[in-house]
Amino acid sequence: EPEVTQTPSHQVTQMGQEVILRCVPISNHLYFYWYRQILGQKVEFLVSFYNNEISEKSEIFDDQFSVERPDGSNFTLKIRSTKLEDSAMYFCASSVGTSGSREQYFGPGTRLTVT
């Protein structure tokens, strides 16, 4: 069964460093998302991506964040200068489309720890 994959599973970085989180969405999906979950809190939307551009972003997704689809399979989230409060689980998700099957399938997540 196709699944969303994410690497690395755990990333430790120092405050102020840049990190790139990687995702491979399900191959026939067209819409891609990043969410985050701070420990003990709810899953929060960051950004959605379709047709090689950002469709929507939340207030969390400020100028320190960027997303890219560098090739036909990968989808990345970059944090330019990490802060302590960026420590969280980051989930990538993908869906076929929003008009038909709207369910989003999530990857296993990347645990980001900023020290």
Place this chain on the structure above:
Amino acid sequence: EDQVTQSPEALRLQEGESSSLNCSYTVSGLRGLFWYRQDPGKGPEFLFTLYSAGEEKEKERLKATLTKKESFLHITAPKPEDSATYLCAVQDRYGGSQGNLIFGKGTKLSVKP
């Protein structure tokens, strides 16, 4: 503002003891309501999508129902392997153009043998 509230926050059941989880939502217009299961340290696993009031979906011991203001996840004769956090999420028809999910905090279910 779109909101999703789940109750209870935690639920402990004995194996075989049926119960229900509640998800109350407030949206401008519901595009879809989703149930996910999340195991510790893992990503949410898709369970059900419900689109309109009166709709029901079933999968093994789980049954999801939807009204205009809330959804229930009924668990019949649960087993220890059903222990997980169950998340409810909605898509607002008039909110995000690409259907971002708005999640509740979840209900942590523990089923004891």
